[in-house]
Amino acid sequence: MKRDEPRLPTLQVRDLHKRFTLHLRGGRALPVLHGVSLDVDAGECVALVGPSGQGKSTLVKCLYGSYAANAGQMLLQLADAGVELTQATPQRWLALRRRDIAYVSQFLRAVPRVSALDVVAERLLEADPAPPGAELDDEMHARALDAAREQVRALFARLNLPASLWELPPATFSGGEQQRVNIARGFVQPARLLLLDEPTASLDAANRRVVVQLIDEAKSRGCAVVGIFHDEEVRDAVATRCVSLNAGAALAAPGPAQWPPA
Amino acid sequence: MTPLLRVESLGHRFPAARGDAWAVRDAKLDLYAGEVIAIVGESGSGKTTLLNCIAGRLQPTLGQVHYRNAAGTWVDVHRLAERERRALARTEWGFVEQQASDGLRMNVSAGANVGERLMGLGRRHYGELRGTACEWMRRVELDADRIDDSPRAFSGGMRQRLQIARNLVTRPRLVLMDEPTSGLDVSVQARLLDLIRLLVARLHLSALIVTHDLGVARLLAHRTLVMREGRVVEQGLTDRVLDDPQHPYTQLLVSSVVSP
Numbered sequence: 001m002k003r004d005e006p007r008l009p010t011l012q013v014r015d016l017h018k019r020f021t022l023h024l025r026g027g028r029a030l031p032v033l034h035g036v037s038l039d040v041d042a043g044e045c046v047a048l049v050g051p052s053g054q055g056k057s058t059l060v061k062c063l064y065g066s067y068a069a070n071a072g073q074m075l076l077q078l079a080d081a082g083v084e085l086t087q088a089t090p091q092r093w094l095a096l097r098r099r100d101i102a103y104v105s106q107f108l109r110a111v112p113r114v115s116a117l118d119v120v121a122e123r124l125l126e127a128d129p130a131p132p133g134a135e136l137d138d139e140m141h142a143r144a145l146d147a148a149r150e151q152v153r154a155l156f157a158r159l160n161l162p163a164s165l166w167e168l169p170p171a172t173f174s175g176g177e178q179q180r181v182n183i184a185r186g187f188v189q190p191a192r193l194l195l196l197d198e199p200t201a202s203l204d205a206a207n208r209r210v211v212v213q214l215i216d217e218a219k220s221r222g223c224a225v226v227g228i229f230h231d232e233e234v235r236d237a238v239a240t241r242c243v244s245l246n247a248g249a250a251l252a253a254p255g256p257a258q259w260p261p262a
Numbered sequence: 263m264t265p266l267l268r269v270e271s272l273g274h275r276f277p278a279a280r281g282d283a284w285a286v287r288d289a290k291l292d293l294y295a296g297e298v299i300a301i302v303g304e305s306g307s308g309k310t311t312l313l314n315c316i317a318g319r320l321q322p323t324l325g326q327v328h329y330r331n332a333a334g335t336w337v338d339v340h341r342l343a344e345r346e347r348r349a350l351a352r353t354e355w356g357f358v359e360q361q362a363s364d365g366l367r368m369n370v371s372a373g374a375n376v377g378e379r380l381m382g383l384g385r386r387h388y389g390e391l392r393g394t395a396c397e398w399m400r401r402v403e404l405d406a407d408r409i410d411d412s413p414r415a416f417s418g419g420m421r422q423r424l425q426i427a428r429n430l431v432t433r434p435r436l437v438l439m440d441e442p443t444s445g446l447d448v449s450v451q452a453r454l455l456d457l458i459r460l461l462v463a464r465l466h467l468s469a470l471i472v473t474h475d476l477g478v479a480r481l482l483a484h485r486t487l488v489m490r491e492g493r494v495v496e497q498g499l500t501d502r503v504l505d506d507p508q509h510p511y512t513q514l515l516v517s518s519v520v521s522p
Contacts, residue, residue, distance in 0.1 A: 023510035024517060065499060067506040090485050090499045091263060091294055111459070111481065112452035126463075141464070 008077050009039040010224035011063070011193055016072035018058055032058045036072070038226075038243060040193075045215060045225035047239035050246040056228045059245065060195050063226060064103045065093040076100070076193060098126050103195040104186035108178040110171040117166045120155070120184045121148035127189050155184045159210055175202040187214045194218055196227035200234050212237045264330065265292040266436060266468050267316070272325030274311050285311040287492045289325070293436070298462055298469045300483035300500065302476060302515070308492040309472045310440055316470065317357055317438050318347050332435060352382045356429030356437040360444060362421035365428070366413045372399065372424055373409035379432045398427040402457060419450035423457065430461060437462075439471045443478060455481055476519055480504060488512045 018033040032055040040046050048056040061067040063074060065085065074085035078100060083092065097103075111119060125148055156166055159180040165173060170181045179202050186194070196215070200208045208231065215238045218225060229235035235242070269291040275284045286308040293299055301309045314320040316327050318339045327339040332354055339347065351357065359365035366375050376395040377385075385391060396406040402423040404416075413421050422442060429437060442458065443451040459482055462469055473479060479486045479500055487497040488509065496509040507513045 020506075021508075023513050061505070066501045068498075068502055068508070091297070093499055094484055109480075111456070113456040122463075 007042075008075075008082070009041045010077050011038070011040040011226070012073070012075040013038040013059075013063075014073040014075070016059070016062065016074065017070045018055065018062055018067060019070050033062070033069075033245070036245060040224040040226055042192075042222040042224050043219050044240045045219055045227060045238050047235050047242045048226065048228050048245060049235075049242045050244040054245045056245060057197055060103070060197050060226065060228065063193070064101060064195055065097070078192065099189070100192045101195065102186045102189060102191035102193070104183055104197065104199045106179075106198045106201055108170055108182035108185075110169065110178065112171060113169055115167045116156070116161070116170045116173070116181045117149050117152050119170060119181055120152040120188050121145065123185050123189050124148040124151060152184060152188060155188055156180070158214075159184060160207060176204065176207070179203060180207060183211060183214070187218065190218070190221055191223060194223050194225045194227075196225065196229070198228055198230055200229065200231050208234055263294055266295050266297075266330055267291070267293040267470075268328040269312075269316060270326045270328070272312065272315055272322045272327065274308075274315055274320065275323045284308075284323075284492050286315065286322070289494055291487065291494075291497075293468055293470065295435070295468055296466045297485065298467075298471065298483045300479035300486045301470065301472045301489060302474065302479050302486055303489035304474060304515075307489040309489045311492075312489070313438055313440055313470060313472045317355070318342070318351070329436070352379055353432055354435045356432075356434040358422075358425055358429055358437065358439040358442045360441040362413070362418065362425045365425040366421060368413055370412075371410045372404070372413055372416070375413060375424060375428045376431050379428065383432060394431060395427075398431050399424075401461075402427045403453070417450075419446050419454060422446065422454055426454075426458065426461070430465065430467075433465065435468060437467055437469045439469060441473055442471065444473070444475065458482060476504060476515065488515065 014037050016033050016036040017031070020030040020032065022028045022030060036059060038046065048059065050056065058067060062069045063085070065088070069086050072086065076083050076085055076096070083096070088096070114122070125144060128144070153166065156163075161177060161180045165177060170178050173181070183199055186196070186199070200211050203211065212234055215225060225238070227238070229238070269289055272286060272289040273284055274286040279285070289312050291299070301312060303309045311320065315322040316339070318327070321340055328336050329339055329350070330336050331350070342350065357365065367378070373392060373395040376398050377391040380391055380394060392409070396409055399406045399409060404420060404423055404427070413424055416424060443454050446454065455478060461467065462482070471478065471482060483500045485498065486500040486503045487494050488503060488511065489495065490511045496503060496507065496512045503512060504516055507516050
């Protein structure tokens with residue numbers, strides 16, 4: 001990159017549209033995002049604000065690829081080039097999710113029988129997959145797994161997750177305990193873009209403070225963060241900017257009758 | 263990136279079918295190394311027929327199945343001589359049947375079931391074969407002390423794990439699975455799914471899994487294909503197909519289960 005070239009924001013969203021078509025309801029169309037534009041710089045935390053039903057979670061899910069945007073662009077800058085996410089193949093999405101995009105949802109999707117430790121360690125191992133043909137019991141993997149688990153233990157300790165739970169599958173954990181596993185999974189691998197959908201719901205004050213610290217650390221590493229925080233204290237602590245999906249003519253285009261006017 | 267498997271415009275019509283009844287129509291699919299694809303749909307949607315055509319067990323009426331072998335050469339699965347296809351099925355491919363008894367040899371011991379593919383590759387040293395069989399029984403969480411037992415003495419879940427060991431012992435590159443967990447108790451299913459998930463990730467396997475269970479697709483598959491009346495009506499990232507289904511039929515499937 002040339003020196004005089006200005007650095008592009010990590011994420012540039014342009015005129016993004018998302019509409020759901022409910023085929024089981026006579027093909028009713030549910031426009032949720034109509035022309036969202038947003039820039040997020042490295043080291044910045046943009047909080048999406050506004051009443052529910054405005055499409056905050058929908059935008060986050062489009063950015064993670066779980067929802068398919070209908071029109072517009074989402075340009076993510078990587079170390080060497082930009083990727084237009086709306087055009088990314090499934091293989092590309094999976095590769096981006098392994099290393100570049102992390103997501104903390106509201107709830108942990110637990111995998112039966114896998115310990116909390118490994119639910120999170122898995123994310124570290126996925127980022128550096130074993131070469132094809134690697135042996136099943138090879139020492140390299142054992143060492144990588146040990147190192148990953150050690151890193152996870154440190155994070156669990158920071159999140160005050162009782163050590164007695166670490167070896168157990170999270171399915172039986174309380175909501176707050178599961179959410180801390182989920183947070184650990186989202187934060188353990190440094191990403192370029194971090195997506196947070198109410199990460200502190202169901203956490204107590206002490207753990208909310210830990211999450212605030214983790215978000216601050218991600219920002220100072222240069223991560224671009226997009227989050228939904230209903231907890232205003234957390235939002236005020238981490239957000240460098242608040243963006244309302246409800247604000248601006250482009251964002252508040254009048255929808256069909258079933259949508260309350262903005 | 264080059265795929266490992268390429269299915270081109272595949273169609274199949276059973277000879278006895280009436281009129282325009284195609285079991286599979288115009289199926290296209292690329293599978294990449296390390297990728298797991300689930301094929302979902304209700305009974306009669308053509309998913310097992312598609313799998314059997316891909317496996318080379320059924321000659322498709324139309325279209326081709328190309329596979330890039332370990333030597334890097336593309337082969338047309340349906341133009342291989344029978345002997346070559348068998349060799350491929352025994353070495354680079356695995357097939358996990360819905361009914362373990364169809365995939366196992368029920369009249370020989372568990373250990374012999376695991377060792378058979380190795381023997382097919384020319385391994386003859388008894389102690390070594392037995393050692394490898396023990397190791398694989400442990401990997402699939404079977405008691406290695408039962409190596410001399412007949413699979414008939416095993417429960418459904420144990421048989422299914424034995425079938426997986428039998429397939430994976432030669433470290434195949436591609437594994438095809440037909441409803442590997444249906445017919446098992448829910449608790450046994452979870453254990454088996456977890457095992458498949460672990461082995462697929464650790465062995466960098468590519469897999470095609472036919473299932474009617476969206477939960478299985480969610481847990482195991484990177485990508486999901488939805489079939490209906492012989493056609494692939496939707497395909498994409500598994501979470502996208504399940505969370506933002508586009509086709510009316512996929513929306514119906516997703517809305518019909520409690521928690522996919």
